[in-house]
Amino acid sequence: MTSGRAWFTPGIPGIYVVLLCDVLRELGHDPAPLLRRLDTGREQLLDPEFRLPMERANLAAEIGLALVGDAGLGFRYARAMRITLHGPVGLLALSSPTIDDGLEAARRYLGLRAPFLVVEREPLERQRQALSFRTDFGPGPVRSFVIEAMVIGFVYMLEQLLEASPDGAEVHFQGPPPAHAEALRRALPVPVRYDQPRDALILSAALLTARPRLADPQAEALAREQCELEFRRWRANQEGPLPERVRAALRDGDSAPPDLADMAERLAVSPRTLKRHLQQAGLTYRQLQDEARYRRARKLLGDGTLRISEVAYALGYNDVANFSRAFKRWSGRTPKAYRGGEGQSG
Structure with a gap:
């Protein structure tokens, strides 16, 4: 073994x-x-x-x-997924007292099954919640596949928890409709909207308070104990000083660097602990974020097919001017000058 x-x-x-x-x-x-x-x-x-x-x-x-x-591999993959394949994490979701508790359990322990994915909760108007999905994969077909599979996978998870259609849920995707959009809409039991501000699952308050059909306090307690044991084992096996683990996590990512709270959750420490370790090393999280953004920016600017605005967006900047100022602070050159070969230093 x-x-x-x-x-x-x-x-x-x-x-x-x-x-x-x-x-x-x-x-x-x-x-x-x-x-x-x-x-x-x-x-x-x-x-x-x-x-x-x-x-x-x-x-x-x-x-x-x-x-x-x-043909739409992402939603077909999600449709084939069964919650029991997720082991103790799936059992915990199945046995939770409410859909809200089940989703939070899945979100908390997601890193044990999908370390490339971050799911964040965000309150919306009309007492709704958004589960927003971000991945370390950069723009391209693999990222689209992962996001589609994960978002729609959560829809089918809701359907399995309720043993009924999850009324009160909507799927939102950032990009335009793909070629298989109509097939996806026909297959899914909830509305699907494209060209939205986030990749997310939108949930009503009524849906969040619904009770899973297999809710069971004893099974939930046992499954949570298993998840926590697995989580502690995972945490105990993380090696190296915390600042270097942060650098490694940022280096491995192909998307905009996560904020400090998200990074702390990913490394299974509190934000305060993460800040303290960085301060002891004479660093701030902002510095490490900038290191990662600068490294990623140089890589993306080397791709002549991407506009500077697309590079800025990929790094988490909504405004090209802000990205240009940041890049000049890092390199002494504007992105345009760097791409043009004027002093490709660093």
């Missing part, structure tokens, strides 16, 4: 790749070439202690998308 330490190697549980293979097979594609490219087999992927490294998980998604094309 694989050691506990190996289990917590960054990556995703192999069962999720098995599910991808099954979806591809249902769509008429042979998954054997995908497994050969990953240099793994179904038996290894089914081992509950096995984790597939993120770069190989990314490759699996790329291969699947190339096979399926415009």
